[in-house]
Amino acid sequence: MDLGSLLTSTLTDTLEVSLPLFRVELALSATIVLVLLCRMLPVLRWLDSALVALGGVAFALWYAWSDLRGLPGSPWPAVVAATHPASQELFGGLLIFDSLTAYIRFLLAGFLVLYILFTKISGIPDREDGADFYTLVLGSSLGMCLMASANHLLMIFMAVEMASVPSYALAGMLKGRKASSEAALKYAVYGAGAAGVMLYGISLLAGVLGTCHLPSMAAELGRIVGDGADSFYVADSAGPIMVLTLGGLMMAVGLAFKLSAVPFHFWCPDVFEGAAAEVGAFLSVASKAAAVALAVRVAFGLGWLGDAADASAAGLADVRHFLVYLIGLMAAVTCTLGNLGAYGQTNMKRLLAYSTIAHAGYLLLGVAAAVAMLGVDPEGCRKAVTALAFYLGTYLFMNLGAFAIVAVLRNRLRSEEIAAYAGLVRSNPGMVVAAGAVLVSLVGLPPLAGFVSKFLIFSSLVEAITKGIERPLMLVLLVIGGLNTVISLFYYLRVLKVMTFDPPPEDRVAAPAPVWLPGALVTAVVVPVVLLGIFWSGLYAYAQLAGTFAS
Amino acid sequence: MSALPMIAGALIAAPLPVAAINWHSLFFLLFASVSCGFAVAVVAADNVVRMAFYLVLSLGATAGLFFLAGAEFLGAMQLMIYVGGTLVLLVFGVMLTAQAPLVAIKGSGRDRVLAGIVGVALLALLLQAAFSVKPWRAPAAGVVAEPAATPIGMSLVGVRVDEPAVGAPAANKRPGYMLPFEIVSIHLLVVLVGAAYLARAKRRKVPRAIEVAASVEPPASVAEHASIGRERHRSGSVLAGGRP
Numbered sequence: 001m002d003l004g005s006l007l008t009s010t011l012t013d014t015l016e017v018s019l020p021l022f023r024v025e026l027a028l029s030a031t032i033v034l035v036l037l038c039r040m041l042p043v044l045r046w047l048d049s050a051l052v053a054l055g056g057v058a059f060a061l062w063y064a065w066s067d068l069r070g071l072p073g074s075p076w077p078a079v080v081a082a083t084h085p086a087s088q089e090l091f092g093g094l095l096i097f098d099s100l101t102a103y104i105r106f107l108l109a110g111f112l113v114l115y116i117l118f119t120k121i122s123g124i125p126d127r128e129d130g131a132d133f134y135t136l137v138l139g140s141s142l143g144m145c146l147m148a149s150a151n152h153l154l155m156i157f158m159a160v161e162m163a164s165v166p167s168y169a170l171a172g173m174l175k176g177r178k179a180s181s182e183a184a185l186k187y188a189v190y191g192a193g194a195a196g197v198m199l200y201g202i203s204l205l206a207g208v209l210g211t212c213h214l215p216s217m218a219a220e221l222g223r224i225v226g227d228g229a230d231s232f233y234v235a236d237s238a239g240p241i242m243v244l245t246l247g248g249l250m251m252a253v254g255l256a257f258k259l260s261a262v263p264f265h266f267w268c269p270d271v272f273e274g275a276a277a278e279v280g281a282f283l284s285v286a287s288k289a290a291a292v293a294l295a296v297r298v299a300f301g302l303g304w305l306g307d308a309a310d311a312s313a314a315g316l317a318d319v320r321h322f323l324v325y326l327i328g329l330m331a332a333v334t335c336t337l338g339n340l341g342a343y344g345q346t347n348m349k350r351l352l353a354y355s356t357i358a359h360a361g362y363l364l365l366g367v368a369a370a371v372a373m374l375g376v377d378p379e380g381c382r383k384a385v386t387a388l389a390f391y392l393g394t395y396l397f398m399n400l401g402a403f404a405i406v407a408v409l410r411n412r413l414r415s416e417e418i419a420a421y422a423g424l425v426r427s428n429p430g431m432v433v434a435a436g437a438v439l440v441s442l443v444g445l446p447p448l449a450g451f452v453s454k455f456l457i458f459s460s461l462v463e464a465i466t467k468g469i470e471r472p473l474m475l476v477l478l479v480i481g482g483l484n485t486v487i488s489l490f491y492y493l494r495v496l497k498v499m500t501f502d503p504p505p506e507d508r509v510a511a512p513a514p515v516w517l518p519g520a521l522v523t524a525v526v527v528p529v530v531l532l533g534i535f536w537s538g539l540y541a542y543a544q545l546a547g548t549f550a551s
Numbered sequence: 552m553s554a555l556p557m558i559a560g561a562l563i564a565a566p567l568p569v570a571a572i573n574w575h576s577l578f579f580l581l582f583a584s585v586s587c588g589f590a591v592a593v594v595a596a597d598n599v600v601r602m603a604f605y606l607v608l609s610l611g612a613t614a615g616l617f618f619l620a621g622a623e624f625l626g627a628m629q630l631m632i633y634v635g636g637t638l639v640l641l642v643f644g645v646m647l648t649a650q651a652p653l654v655a656i657k658g659s660g661r662d663r664v665l666a667g668i669v670g671v672a673l674l675a676l677l678l679q680a681a682f683s684v685k686p687w688r689a690p691a692a693g694v695v696a697e698p699a700a701t702p703i704g705m706s707l708v709g710v711r712v713d714e715p716a717v718g719a720p721a722a723n724k725r726p727g728y729m730l731p732f733e734i735v736s737i738h739l740l741v742v743l744v745g746a747a748y749l750a751r752a753k754r755r756k757v758p759r760a761i762e763v764a765a766s767v768e769p770p771a772s773v774a775e776h777a778s779i780g781r782e783r784h785r786s787g788s789v790l791a792g793g794r795p
Contacts, residue, residue: 003712010709010727018730029737036744092709092726132748139741146734158731162738169745184749208684213726239683246680 010092018090021097023063024105028142031056032135039131049130050120053138057116061109068102068542075541087549089151093213096151103389103546104148104293108141111286111396114525118400121521122407124276125173133173137282140166144290147258150297153202153212160198160254163290164191167283171275183274190267191257198254204247208240214301221302221319222312245322248302252326255298258291259360262334269341272353277410280349281403284356289392292363296385299323299371300550313375320371321470328368328473335361335484342491348406348416351491355442356399358488362457363391365481369460372470374550380463386540386547387456393539394441394449394532401438401525405431408518413508418495423504430519432499434526439492441529444485449532454485579619586612597655603641610634624703707732 019026035052038044068074070083087098095101116134119125125133143162150156168191172184206212209220224240253264260268272280303320305312338358345351370384406416409431413420425432441450458481464474532539589609596602610633617626658666682688702713709729 003710006710006712010729014709014729025734029734032737032741036740091730094726094730129748132744135741135744136748139738139744142734142737142741152726154728154731158735158738162734162741165738166741166745169742169749172749175749204680207687239685243680243684246676 013092017088018095021067021084021088021090022095024060024067024109025142025145027056027060027063028138028145031060032138032142035131035134035138048127049134050116053134054113054116054120057109057112057138061106061113064102064106064109067097068099068106068545071099071102071545073545073548075545090149093215094152094155095146095149097149098549099546100293100296100385100389100549101149103542104289104392105145106542107289107392107396108144108148108286111289111400112137112141114400115282115286118281118404118407118521118525119278121517122278122404123411124278124407129173133170136166136170140164140170140282141286144286147290148293148297150294151214151301153206153214153217156294156298157195157199157202157254159294160258161195163287164195164258167191167279167287170279170282171271173279174276177274179274180276181274183271186274187267187271194254194257194264197250198257201247201250201253204243205251208243208247214298215305218302218305218316219312222305222315224315225318226312226315248322249326251298252330255291255295256330258287259295259334259364260288260357261330261360261364262337262357265334265338265357265360268357269350269353272356273347273350277349277403277407277416280352280406281400284352284399284403285396288356288360288363289396291360292367292388292392295327295364295367296370296388299327299367300374303371304375304550317375320374324368324372324470325473327364327371328470328477331361331364331368332477332480333361334358334364335480336487339484339487339491342488345491346418348418348421348495349403351418351495352399352402352406355402355488355492358484359395359399359442361484362454362481363388365477366391366457366460368477369457369464369474372464372474373460373467376469377464377467378550380460380467380469381550382544382547383456383463384460384547385550386543387453387460389543389546390456390536390540391453393543394453394529397525397528397532398438398441398450401434401522401529402442404518404522404525405435405438408522411518418498420505420508421495421499422502423499425500426504431522432496434522435499436496437526437529439496441533443489443492445489447530447533449529449536452533452536458482575619578615582612582615582619585609586616597657599645599656600641602656603637603645607634607637607641610637624700 031053034056035049038047038049038052067084069080072082072086074080074082084097087096089096115137119133140163143159143164143166146155146159147163150159168184168188171187172181174180202212205217208224209217211217211220221244224244256264257267271283275283303316303323305316335358338354338356338361342351342354342358345354366384366388370381370388373380373384375381409421409424409428410416412428437448441448444450444454458478461474461478461481465471465478586609589605589612592605593602593609596605610629614626614629614634617623617629702711705712706727707729709727711725711727
């Protein structure tokens with residue numbers, strides 16, 4: 001092959017295949033540059049950064065929507081002709097575009113639109129900080145889009161870093177507040193450590209397998225594990241398999257950090273408490289969605305090679321077995337410690353941080369179920385991924401709603417302590433109703449959206465049990481998940497009890513704050529929480545579409 | 552008088568000891584021991600300026616290891632980015648800001664013991680892992696240092712002109728690195744903006760809501776609730792793992 005034809009093939013791959021499916025990221029990048037340019041040029045300085053960012057993100061949302069609609073079998077409201085294949089590797093295999101990518105990107109872009117409106121209304125950042133804040137948010141979201149579509153270890157690491165590093169600065173956004181600086185420093189040090197461990201794991205995996213491209217790695221992994229021994233745990237072949245296990249575990253550290261899964265959750269409460277509620281909303285919703293997508297990507301990418309049954313298939317079954325136990329154990333511990341840690345919290349943001357950790361556990365339960373049924377029961381596996389996608393969709397509204405309420409109440413009451421919310425029902429009944437809907441939905445009680453998504457996750461565990469796939473583990477996970485739902489009831493409802501039954505403090509200093517705009521914001525975010533609990537077929541149809549990615 | 556030419560003759564005739572030395576192994580041992588020794592010194596030192604200086608030496612010796620392995624580009628990058636970066640950090644970050652209370656960093660004895668146990672355990676694990684893979688134990692047959700910059704430069708614009716490595720999986724996809732190369736520039740832009748934001752002095756006249764919240768004393772009843780809650784929190788903090 002001469003240089004000319006190499007160049008031509010690269011050009012064709014980039015311009016005709018990759019870039020048309022990369023428009024969301026391009027729109028985000030262009031928006032970042034535009035936000036900064038508008039600050040630089042005196043002519044454009046009157047333009048509010050939030051508006052520029054909102055315009056750019058609207059473009060990204062439109063592109064994400066048309067990518068999702070262009071997939072074969074895009075279901076709702078009406079079936080349209082597919083404009084691109086169901087699965088397409090981009091940039092020579094660095095990224096992959098499929099229904100999961102399209103769904104997560106759409107969620108992220110939709111979240112960004114709501115989020116920018118939310119920050120505009122809640123007043124953090126102010127106009128002066130707007131350009132910096134939105135640049136950081138958009139840069140981080142760009143990394144999250146890449147996390148959802150990474151197909152190569154290099155891109156996995158880069159995407160995780162791109163999503164994390166701007167968040168460190170975001171956590172320290174309230175300059176001059178000690179708690180905020182402490183949050184940023186803790187987050188940065190912890191993140192750097194996790195990234196270092198993850199990079200070491202990646203280097204071990206790449207060193208043994210000789211490649212960084214996930215499907216090629218899976219083929220090599222299946223060959224080594226299948227050749228070397230009957231199972232993972234035979235002492236004779238301790239060589240590469242021990243190194244692969246170590247590499248996998250070290251890589252899991254980085255992913256668990258992004259997911260805030262126990263035992264790598266320590267940063268989460270401190271960062272959420274120290275940073276503004278707006279930043280907490282971003283970290284708990286967008287970062288979580290991307291991290292779950294990446295965990296699914298890595299587990300599916302390393303554990304399955306499609307239907308081709310050859311020598312590597314048996315080896316990959318062992319890999320999946322290992323992954324299911326790793327993810328399942330982490331899910332059980334994360335759920336339980338997250339929920340128990342939430343007890344006795346007096347700060348609302350800290351409580352929501354533990355709630356975020358617990359929800360990461362529930363999501364990991366779904367990932368474990370999906371990986372368990374991967375390759376064994378394609379239908380069940382698809383349903384498990386559907387449950388995950390649906391959960392992420394509803395979680396967006398639940399947690400954005402929760403943090404919006406915290407931010408609005410902070411502006412009104414000048415406090416984020418739960419005790420300060422006492423007797424709020426007398427002065428702000430609407431806000432208490434909204435908080436009630438969000439918190440009850442976070443518990444997972446009918447008829448709210450949280451119930452449907454939790455039900456879907458648990459039913460995929462049940463499906464694995466009835467089909468006898470990893471039965472003991474799945475049974476344990478189901479019991480732990482159920483118990484945790486009961487545990488979580490108490491601390492969410494305690495907040496509602498304080499809001500309704502406790503007498504309001506006599507010396508409350510309620511700031512005169514405008515009512516209708518924050519009220520409209522909270523309503524706009526909370527109404528979907530109620531509606532999705534009843535009319536969930538639209539979102540479910542798209543979640544099902546996302547679930548088809550593995551087949 | 553005849554002894555002198557004889558000694559000279561013997562010296563010339565004898566195989567030169569210099570030729571017998573395996574220079575590759577010698578330099579490897581030299582760079583490796585400098586790298587590891589000063590890495591330990593970074594941990595053991597108490598003074599920030601010394602730590603930074605030891606780090607420069609350790610990273611520089613690592614660059615030497617890369618040169619020995621035939622990865623010249625990587626070695627040059629190591630020198631430029633890590634050694635250069637640490638030097639800048641040493642000059643600006645440490646020497647300009649290090650005031651008397653901040654120069655010495657001393658961990659408590661308990662911390663040192665704990666860190667030592669964790670570090671040694673991890674080292675043992677990684678050493679065992681590294682030596683347990685057969686292909687990694689045998690020396691690579693004849694490392695040939697090729698001029699590596701051209702293939703790297705081409706792959707950064709998306710074209711892979713290098714041959715696949717010997718023993719690489721057959722189905723291996725070898726993408727060019729145009730996307731990471733380009734996307735990391737956006738990332739660097741964003742991170743620079745973030746760093747500038749954090750480093751910038753405040754120009755604010757009107758305090759924000761949250762700052763008022765921090766400065767205003769909470770009402771007495773709230774403070775009382777909070778103190779009760781804090782007690783409860785403390786009892787739960789073993790699980791929470793966070794700040795009491």
